[in-house]
């Protein structure tokens with residue numbers, strides 16, 4: 001596991017941007033952590049790294065937002081409001097086996113529908129240290145994501 005502490009939204013975005021370089025179609029990135037922890041901020045950076053020029057907005061009320069025009073499409077999901085077991089209706093599988101990069105906020109709500117391999121990133125605030133401090137833990141599952149995190153660590 002790789003852990004990194006950042007002290008500004010820009011640093012969180014920069015991490016997302018760097019991660020984007022190694023991503024390929026069908027990758028699944030799970031972003032977990034409380035409201036305001038920085039999951040959407042990270043995704044904004046990841047989109048920039050993919051070369052997407054549209055501004056990424058939180059998909060909380062739409063559940064899925066799609067961004068074309070970058071090196072790969074980005075499918076940004078926030079499944080917080082998904083009813084239990086309705087991942088099926090959303091067609092999650094089609095996204096996961098599709099042509100783009102998948103980013104899922106609040107993955108605990110689709111725990112039964114996760115693919116075999118993924119990268120989970122857990123965001124934690126530390127308000128006692130600073131209002132802008134976040135610790136990100138990268139927890140890869142599978143060889144591809146383990147390799148990806150190794151590169152991130154080395155850069």
Ligand SMILES: Nc1ncnc2c1ncn2[C@@H]1O[C@H](COP(=O)(O)OP(=O)(O)O)[C@@H](O)[C@H]1O
Pocket residue numbers: 006007008009010011012033034035036037038039040041042058105131132133134
């Ligand atoms: N280090 C940091 N990383 C990310 N966001 C930060 C950081 N410090 C402060 N913030 C602020 O915290 C909020 C994070 O919101 P957001 O990314 O939407 O979180 P989430 O998607 O996890 O609910 C933003 O207002 C952002 O400006």
Ligand SMILES: [Mg+2]
Pocket residue numbers: 039040058078105
């Ligand atoms: Mg969010």
